[in-house]
Amino acid sequence: MYRLIFFLGLSCLSFQQLIAQVKESKTPATLKSVLLAQFKTTWDKQEWFVPVAKGIEGITAEQASWKPSDSSHSVGELAYHLLFWNKRLLNEFNGKAKDAFSGNNNETFDAFTEATWNATVQQLKQVMEDWEKAIAAADDAKIQSWYESIANMNTHNAYHTGQILYIRKQAGNWNSEKGVK
Template identity: 75%
Template sequence: MHRLLLLVGLCCFQQTIAQVRETRPPATLKSILLAQFKTTWTQQEWFVPVAKGIEGITARQASWRPADSVHSVGELTHHLVFWNKRLLDQFNGKKESAFDGNNNETFDAFTEASWASTVQQLKEVMDGWEKAIQEADEAKLQSWYGNIANMNTHNAYHTGQILYIRKQAHNWDAEKGVK
């Protein structure tokens, strides 16, 4: 009798697993790139995304730079705007803005007065990226997946720096993640 109940239970378990597998569509290149993009931009998983990392910070706080840091939160955010926009323009076939190759300039244009604009520009660029990935066909994603994945990694890297600086400045709420 116990064996029969165990066998029935095992069959029910296997049927449930099969149903779960059937309801979730198989991963595609687009779904993987979108998931990675969202977790580095707005959707918190096991690390803090950029949007949450810059949320609630004032222009003055964004301008603060610890003694051991080359850049401020604002400069890092401006740098993210520059590179994400440049790559999005390339992806969309638009003419890129002039750039002499000096990466330091991608940080230096930030000022305390430009903080609100910088945050808004980042939001617009990242909204543009989400739409571009969603609307791209498989061929386009096949030719761009390395660039998109590297962009996401670049964003996550600089978010780590942003959080480190905010923790040093004592303006990071550990309840948002990263104690």
């Protein structure tokens, strides 16, 4: 009899512990939640590294036009390139027609000018807000068929953010308190 009471007591304690753990635990990760978290950390939520939004924050049109002597791209060209590809992919994701494109990737950098800097930044912000909403609203079947493209887009954004920060450091207009020293 004492064994039964002891066993029931342990079972209740284990069950109570289990309930407490379930209440404290987060919802299990899904493909959508992972892609969305990855998207946010590459766009505007700083965690392990500086996201795009932070990388282009507070930079003037003149600063965005500056190029290192090694003839690489400017911050503005990189931001325009990100705008071009993120917008193109979002339109495809949403079933919209793609803008005309010759297939020459160099053209995706060239459309930036100092005069268009503010518009480029605003358009990029809008496209990225639209992407976040699109990922969040997509059903599992769409996420399953698009996960590779979304993951590659996120990686592409992070890659070019690294270039943006490197260029800003070379130009002397990056505040290291925002992240990268």
